[in-house]
Structures are given as C-alpha cells and as structure tokens.
Amino acid sequence: MPNYAWPPMPSRKVMGKPTKRLDGPQKASGKAKYSSDLNQPGLLFATILSCPHAHARVTSIDTSEAERLPGVTAVRVISPAGTEVQWEGTEIAAVAATSEEIAKDAIRKIKVRYEVLPHVVKEDDLSRVGNRAKAAGEQVTGDPDKAFQEADVTVEGHYGIPVINHCCLEPHGQVVEWNGDHINFYPSTQNVSGIGGDLAKSLTFNPANIHTRMQYVGGGFGSKFAADRWGVECAHLPKMSGGKPVKLFLDRATEMQIAGNRPSAFAKIKVGAKRDGSIVAWESESWATGGMGGGGMPPIPYVFTEIPNKRLRHSAVAVNAGPVRAWRAPNHPQASFLTCSALEDLAAKLKMDPVDLFDKNAGLTARAEVYRAQLKKGAEIMDWKRRWHPRGESGSGPVKQGMGLAINTWGGGGHASQCRCNIHPDGTVEVELCSQDLGTGTRTIITMVAAETLGLPLGAITLKIGDSVLPPSGGSGGSTTVGGVSSSTRKATVNALGKLFAAVAPSLGAQPDQLEAVDGRIQVKGNSAKSLTWQAACRKLGANKISEMGVNDQRNPQGLNSSGVGGIQMADVSVDTETGIVKINKFVAVQDCGLIINPKTAESQIFGAAIMGICGALFEERIMDVQTGKELNADMEFYKLAGIADIGDIVVHLDITPEHDKRGVVGLGEPPVIGVIASIGNAVANAVGVRVPRAPFTPDRVLAALEGRNS
Amino acid sequence: MQAFEYANPATIQEAVALLGSRWGEADVLAGGTDQISLMKEYLHTPQRVVNIKNIKELGGIHRAGGNLRIGATVTLDELMENAEVRRAFPSLHQAAEGVSSPQIRNMGTVGGDLCQRPRCWYYRNGCGLLAMKDGRSLVPDGENKYHAIFGNSGPAYFVSASSLGPALVALGAKVKLVSASGSREVAVEKFFVTPQNEQSREIALLPNELLTEILVPLAPTHNATYEVRQKEALDWPLAAASVALKMKGSTVASARVVLGHVAPTPWPAAQADQALAGKAITAETAEEAAKAAVAGATPLSQNGYKVQLARVAVKRALLQAARGRA
Numbered sequence A: 001m002p003n004y005a006w007p008p009m010p011s012r013k014v015m016g017k018p019t020k021r022l023d024g025p026q027k028a029s030g031k032a033k034y035s036s037d038l039n040q041p042g043l044l045f046a047t048i049l050s051c052p053h054a055h056a057r058v059t060s061i062d063t064s065e066a067e068r069l070p071g072v073t074a075v076r077v078i079s080p081a082g083t084e085v086q087w088e089g090t091e092i093a094a095v096a097a098t099s100e101e102i103a104k105d106a107i108r109k110i111k112v113r114y115e116v117l118p119h120v121v122k123e124d125d126l127s128r129v130g131n132r133a134k135a136a137g138e139q140v141t142g143d144p145d146k147a148f149q150e151a152d153v154t155v156e157g158h159y160g161i162p163v164i165n166h167c168c169l170e171p172h173g174q175v176v177e178w179n180g181d182h183i184n185f186y187p188s189t190q191n192v193s194g195i196g197g198d199l200a201k202s203l204t205f206n207p208a209n210i211h212t213r214m215q216y217v218g219g220g221f222g223s224k225f226a227a228d229r230w231g232v233e234c235a236h237l238p239k240m241s242g243g244k245p246v247k248l249f250l251d252r253a254t255e256m257q258i259a260g261n262r263p264s265a266f267a268k269i270k271v272g273a274k275r276d277g278s279i280v281a282w283e284s285e286s287w288a289t290g291g292m293g294g295g296g297m298p299p300i301p302y303v304f305t306e307i308p309n310k311r312l313r314h315s316a317v318a319v320n321a322g323p324v325r326a327w328r329a330p331n332h333p334q335a336s337f338l339t340c341s342a343l344e345d346l347a348a349k350l351k352m353d354p355v356d357l358f359d360k361n362a363g364l365t366a367r368a369e370v371y372r373a374q375l376k377k378g379a380e381i382m383d384w385k386r387r388w389h390p391r392g393e394s395g396s397g398p399v400k401q402g403m404g405l406a407i408n409t410w411g412g413g414g415h416a417s418q419c420r421c422n423i424h425p426d427g428t429v430e431v432e433l434c435s436q437d438l439g440t441g442t443r444t445i446i447t448m449v450a451a452e453t454l455g456l457p458l459g460a461i462t463l464k465i466g467d468s469v470l471p472p473s474g475g476s477g478g479s480t481t482v483g484g485v486s487s488s489t490r491k492a493t494v495n496a497l498g499k500l501f502a503a504v505a506p507s508l509g510a511q512p513d514q515l516e517a518v519d520g521r522i523q524v525k526g527n528s529a530k531s532l533t534w535q536a537a538c539r540k541l542g543a544n545k546i547s548e549m550g551v552n553d554q555r556n557p558q559g560l561n562s563s564g565v566g567g568i569q570m571a572d573v574s575v576d577t578e579t580g581i582v583k584i585n586k587f588v589a590v591q592d593c594g595l596i597i598n599p600k601t602a603e604s605q606i607f608g609a610a611i612m613g614i615c616g617a618l619f620e621e622r623i624m625d626v627q628t629g630k631e632l633n634a635d636m637e638f639y640k641l642a643g644i645a646d647i648g649d650i651v652v653h654l655d656i657t658p659e660h661d662k663r664g665v666v667g668l669g670e671p672p673v674i675g676v677i678a679s680i681g682n683a684v685a686n687a688v689g690v691r692v693p694r695a696p697f698t699p700d701r702v703l704a705a706l707e708g709r710n711s
Numbered sequence B: 001m002q003a004f005e006y007a008n009p010a011t012i013q014e015a016v017a018l019l020g021s022r023w024g025e026a027d028v029l030a031g032g033t034d035q036i037s038l039m040k041e042y043l044h045t046p047q048r049v050v051n052i053k054n055i056k057e058l059g060g061i062h063r064a065g066g067n068l069r070i071g072a073t074v075t076l077d078e079l080m081e082n083a084e085v086r087r088a089f090p091s092l093h094q095a096a097e098g099v100s101s102p103q104i105r106n107m108g109t110v111g112g113d114l115c116q117r118p119r120c121w122y123y124r125n126g127c128g129l130l131a132m133k134d135g136r137s138l139v140p141d142g143e144n145k146y147h148a149i150f151g152n153s154g155p156a157y158f159v160s161a162s163s164l165g166p167a168l169v170a171l172g173a174k175v176k177l178v179s180a181s182g183s184r185e186v187a188v189e190k191f192f193v194t195p196q197n198e199q200s201r202e203i204a205l206l207p208n209e210l211l212t213e214i215l216v217p218l219a220p221t222h223n224a225t226y227e228v229r230q231k232e233a234l235d236w237p238l239a240a241a242s243v244a245l246k247m248k249g250s251t252v253a254s255a256r257v258v259l260g261h262v263a264p265t266p267w268p269a270a271q272a273d274q275a276l277a278g279k280a281i282t283a284e285t286a287e288e289a290a291k292a293a294v295a296g297a298t299p300l301s302q303n304g305y306k307v308q309l310a311r312v313a314v315k316r317a318l319l320q321a322a323r324g325r326a
C-alpha cells in the first residue's frame, strides 16, 4: 500500500506555511458570484408569504387576486386551510413573478384568514411557561447530598444565555432551473454533495437528475445543510411558470424567524468544593428552548465531566418560535457558559485565582495536561499573574477592568470525502472533489495538500469544488471538513504521483519507489542530477492522463486525521459602572488542533470565532413579544452585532508542536467559539464585583446586577 | 414596496406644488436612508415620491444674519465636517458623528434626520405608531427597554429618533417650513410633538410642507452632546444629552439642557437649567444638574436603567461643554 502519511514536519514546503486565501482577490473585488448573485435573463423571482402569528390555524386562503396580477407566473399554497401554524414566519404560500417587486405585491394580495391560538414565546422565566416545560429524568452520579454536606464551600448561582440567530450575511435560498427532466440547482449551502439528494427526496425525483452547483456561500454556521421547504417550493415554481428558472431567497426577517437559531440555556447551579479548590459536587436544574421541539440539556458540567458527585435535572420548553438548527458547536457555548460561570463564582468565593482553580481541577477533564499547558500559555500572553486581581478589587474610578477565563473541547475528525487527481500529459494537474469553501479556506488547504504531495507550486494545481458531478465529499459541519478533504486529497495525489513515478522510472533508470517529487521535478531521491522537470515527466504519459481517486477512510484514517481537541479562552474587559457598558480590551485564545495545514486561515478561523462570541457576549439576543408573539428584532438593527471597533485586540495562540502534529489534521471551526461568552461574563464579574447572570451583558443587565436587582 | 409616481423637481416651488394635502399622497425623498426602508416595509405607501436632492436652494451652510443657515439636504457628513459647525456648535458635530456609519452620514440629510420616523420596534413591525391593540398600547406591558422614560403617560411611548433634535433645541434653533401657500418658521422645540392618535405625526410638519432650512443662532455658547452608546458601530444611543451654556465669566448665565432618545420628543430638562444658573461647572454642579434633569422620570417595566444613563449623559455633556470652547 502506498505511504499516505503526512510528510515529516521539517520537510514540508507548502503545508504549515501561512498562506493567503486563494479566493481572497475574487471575494474582495466582488468577482466571486454567490448563488444569490445569479441573475440570468428570464429569471423569475419568488417570495414567501409567511404567517404573522405565533400560533394560529389557517381557516381560509384565497390566492385569486394574486394570480391575476400582471407579471405573476405562479402561486402555490404551502399551508392550506386547516393547517396549524406553530411559529411566526411559517411559510403559507409562494409566488413567482417577473420581478421581486411584483412578487412582493402579489403576496399582499393573497387573503388568508387565521384563527389565532394561544402562544408561549418566552422561556426565560420557567414559572411562566405553563405546561410547555417537559422534565427530562434526573441523572445522579455518586452521592451529591452527602458531598454537599461535606464540602467546605458551596456556591449557588443562576445563569442564562438567550436564543440567538445565525445571521448569515447571504440568507437561505437558491435558484432552480429545469432542463427537460433535469434540475439545475444553485443553492446557498454547506452541503453541495448532499443537498440535491435531500431535494430529490421531497420531490420524489431521481437524485441523479439534479445537478447542484455553488462556488461561494455567504455564511452557514450550521444552518445550511438541507434543501428546506423554500428549496422545494422553488423547484415546483418553474414547472408552473413555463419552465423559466426561479430565484427564491428569504428576506432578512423571514431568515431570522425560520431559518434556524441557537437554543437558549438557563440553569440554577450549585457547586461544592474543598477549601483547596477541589470540586466535589455539582447540582443543576436547567431548561432550554429550541422552538416547539424544546431544547436539550447542554453537556454540563462541561469539560470537568469527572466531578464525582452530580445531580442533573433538565426541562425542555416548547415555545412558538422558529426551530433550532446546528449553530457552530451545538450546545457547547451554552455548556461552557453555564459551567465556567459557576466555577468562576466558586473561585471568587474561595478568593482563588480561577486559573489556579481550573488547573487544580484539570484532573476532572479528559485532557489534563493539554489544559494545564494552555492555561500557562494563556496566562503568559495575558500577563495574567501580574494583572489579575480578586473579584471587584479594581480600583476606585468608574471604569473597572477585569479578566475572565473559560474552556472548550470538541471532536472534529474527518467526514466522508472522495477526491480525484488528474495529471495530464501537458503537466496540468486537476484536483476534483465536491466540497465547499464556507469562507474558512477549504480551497486553499486542499490546494496546499496537493502542491505539497506533488512538489509543485500552488499555482500549478487547478482545483474544482462545488459541483455535484465531482466525487462526493461531506457537508461542512462539525469541524470535519479539513480532516476529510485533506485526507482524500492526500491519498488521491499520492496515488496519482505513484502512477507518474511508474511512467517515468524507466527513463531515470530507477524503480518507482526510489523517486520523489520536489521543487517541480521528479528525481531519484536525494539526487537532483537524475531528474526530469514536471513537464518532461508528464510528457512520458504519452496520450494518457492519470486519473486516481483517494478516499478518506473514516474508520481508519491512517493517522491523516483524528479528533478531540481542547482550548482555553481569556478575556480582558473594561466596564463603565456608570453606564453598564462593557468594552473588550483583549481576548486571548489558546487552541490545540493537531496538524495545521495553513496557520493563516487557522488563525483566521479563531479570529472569526472570537468575534462571533464577542457579539453573543455583548449584543445578540432574540427578543420575543409576549403579547403579539412576534420576534421584535428580526432585523440587523435591533438584533445587534459588533463592528470592528467593538472587538478589541484578539491574540491567537495555536498549539503547533510535533506532538500535536502527530495526531494528524483536526477541524477547528467550532472549538474556538465555545468559551468566548463565558470568559467575557467572568471578566465582567471580576471587574464589577458581582455576577451579571444573563448574557448578553448589556447596560440594563450590568446596571441591574450592580444595584443588586435581578436582570 | 408599493408602486409610486416619481417626481424630480428642481426648485422648492416645484417641489411644494407636488406635495399632497394628506399623508399618504406624497412623500419627500431626501437621502432615503429611512424613507426607502419605510416603503419597503409598507409602513409608508405614498402615491408619489418627491425627490428633493436636485434642488440646489436646499443645500449649503452659510451665515445669514445672526444665524447659521443649514440647508435641508446638507448631509450629516457635510454638517459634521463644516468648519463653522465645528467651531461654534460642537454639540451638532458630536450628534452627527454619533450616527456612526459613514454610509448613512454620506446619504442622510439634516432635514431627513429631523423628519425620520421613530424606530420603535412595534411601529416597525407593523403594529402602528402608537402600537395600539384592543384600545391599549402594547408598550407598557411589552418589550420596552428602548422606550421612553419621560413624556410617556400615553398614548405615545416611542422615543424621538433624531440626534440632531436635542442639540438644535438646546441651541434655540428654528426650522423653516414652506408650502405652496407660504412659509413659516417654527422653533425646533415646537417642531417635535407627541402624537395623540394614530393618524397624527411626531413632527409639526404638515403633509403639504417641505422643511427647507435650519437656522441656528450664532450666540456664543459652550455646547456639547454626550450620547450613551453601547456599540461603536452603527447603533442608536440608549440616552443622550445636549447642553448649551451661556457663560458670564466662569459661571453659567443661562443653561439649556435637553435630553435625547428618552421621550417622544427631545426632552428639555428645565430643572437642570435652573440648577445650573449662576454656578460654575464642576463635577459636583454637573452631578446636581444631572440629578435634577432626571428627577421627574417615569420609567416603564424594563427601562429604569435609562434614567441612570440619561443622568450620566447630562453630567458628561456638561463637563464636556465646560472643557470645550464657545
């Protein structure tokens, strides 16, 4: 079997070098075309009529006036009379027309009558959700009652983190075109290989007849895997519109109402410890919502899973609001927030530096040594030991500074991925796989792996992704893309190179396994005198190209990729105690992630994650109105996000070491977003001397906490 | 957006002839930063849209008599960068700067800033200006953390969106309103009104009138605006204060303290004005005036924190004005 192992760290020429995104210039100049940019002649525009009520039954629907509007080509009823609608924004009907304006006007001419039914849209106060809370069974480990009795110190607190949105800049949607009995499908997706099959299922249609293409996507964060109802509608509308292609993208409000959100999490937590900080007991009563399906329990206690005595209770609360979708590290940010807030409160009560508390209890985690080293590294970058002060002891001025800490863990690994490498007699190299680049740098790292294996510069590789005629590769979720595509690419390129070696070995008077590809040449190992240029070597192929596959074997990744990482995050904030405004001074992320193919895009992933977390810590929250059942801030004005000046200084430290490198490639998309809110919340508590129990840490909540009121 | 007739007049006279006698007949389009959103959300569905950006007479900033005359279509950016404004009216400069996106400052005009509609999320979600349901406003029992803490005995609970409003009230400015049948000058303080029913507006402008210019008296004052903003990036102030102080030596001869983003109109704080008269501005007198300014606040269920923010805004605006120059 060929040797697929990654080249040893010191001999890598391309991998491991900070490399700019290959598609950067396209994106920066606007040349990159997203599916929502498509605008071919004859294109029709579709719009969804959505339900204005949080809970209602459709009693009648009359589309006749809309159908008569000039320019309207098709009207489809999605929720016919009798349908019970469970959240605002639910799709009621769809209209296709020759312009977006006409489609919008037509929507307003559809007459729908509703019987409005009672709703529950808020879950922050468990005593006010009526029968909407469903208790999950109690989980007990050890003897928590006895452990709390024997503990030297116990702390109790309540904490909460609201539902937030994905806020993809490109909303969900697609263009669908029928070509005889074939469909050309141009979605905005994280899943180019799989989404066609999903659409086919809903249409009871042969998936082989769906051709899916997408080169760029404007954000997904876990919300863009399925074909969705609007995708199915968009596929039906052209048939009714004389075969013309149809474009349907959600508007911002509908996007925020129905295209996914992250579940909330609230909890009362009690922690018991010995005087030296060793944690002995945990008790939590948590609840969460993710829409009508309720919300599962975040994995608490997070990371410190080996606390010997535990009692966990959880209720899932069903609310009349759009359903959850995976959101970057599903349920981990919530778990990190609940756990690390409670531990910071414990440290404060013990008058202990939380770095010491986390270090002391690292034995309760699955990777004690990794976390200990990271705590040390983070503390060094933050100058923590010199600058940290006990909670609330931050001087007499109105602006208080504080520091906080949190922790993360994630799986990663490599998803299913197949790759083809073609080497042509003229020297051209094609690498082909139906993956997608979410903006994370996937294009760049695939090209780097191919260039590394083939001894070529990046520019010599032609990469094709984002087209379902190419070998299938998994959806980009769970931080599994980089592991999957790098492994399949490595194998395909090693296999193709093996074929090339076999073709040129005779003319170099050597055996194929004595050859190597370096610096654009094929040569006898270590002997550049016996070599051919890449071009000359490829000419030996005669008329036949090489075309070789590589498959990531998920059961046996052969050391190319693996899973399981940890990281820590530290925040330094200033809080104006007169206004309650929190500013981020500095944010430090120390992250372990195996073999790093491109330190630049890896670092950039962590910057992005930190920014996303800062938004969640300071600004983001879905605001539901009890009286009307409406999501009041389904926009980007009062659903607030940070701007550049709100972010502060972010320092990323990647644990690049031979030891981590040996583990192969591990994904990085998710872990660095996990502990951001928790670390900022802890920094705020450290600064102002009291816990602000609920995120985001807005002026009203900070001032309420300072005044001792519940926020 | 509902289809409309588009008019592109070149003079004030032509423009006012195109306006209607009732709201809904014709809407003025200046920078469009609010107007276009209102139309896209079907909150405004005018039959005619009258673009005023091609009317030369509506532009420019210059001295006129004892006033600085600011044309209605002067952009927020032009206002902010104007040397005379920077020198004489730092409070206006600071208020315009607070509209923290260069894009909006480049497009948005001073006339549009004064005439923009409230950002109350019930209004913007189609519940009506006063958010009435079954004869009661949704706001007092609803999500009111950004709503009014003054002037909120009903039926209006929204806050006036204009950041220039409070600064102009403090400076004693007037606006000129022109219709086909004539023109009138209205003190900015009187220009903002609290609507009493769903049909009325939050400004005194009539449907057939165009706001053509703002006149700011050039009397020397120490003036400043301080806005409490959670974000550096594009966002609305949570509370703000504009102050203008006529000084006699080192003491205040007369003061105008006006709160912003806390009431359906800019909110003059006469008690603060009185507290300052005859005093030098120090941390203590500023704090006292700030307390006086918010003494009569009537916060709703979720916006008590805005009382504190308004107080801080007054204190910081006064200290800033005292540090600055007339």
Ligand SMILES: Cc1cc2nc3c(=O)[nH]c(=O)nc-3n(C[C@H](O)[C@H](O)[C@H](O)COP(=O)(O)OP(=O)(O)OC[C@H]3O[C@@H](n4cnc5c(N)ncnc54)[C@H](O)[C@@H]3O)c2cc1C
Pocket (backbone or CB within 6 Å): A637, B027, B028, B029, B030, B031, B032, B033, B034, B035, B036, B052, B072, B073, B076, B098, B099, B100, B104, B107, B108, B109, B110, B111, B112, B113, B114, B115, B116, B117, B161, B162, B163, B164, B205, B209, B210, B211, B212, B234, B235, B236, B237
């Ligand atoms: C996210 C966001 C944040 C913002 N933050 C702030 C802020 O902090 N402070 C602040 O003050 N503003 C803020 N703005 C609002 C912005 O300043 C206004 O949208 C802008 O000033 C309006 O000017 P315009 O020329 O674009 O008006 P348009 O959008 O063209 O018009 C607005 C309204 O005024 C009417 N109108 C305009 N000019 C005249 C005239 N001369 N005579 C009669 N009627 C007229 C129009 O008919 C329309 O109803 C913000 C806006 C956004 C979107």
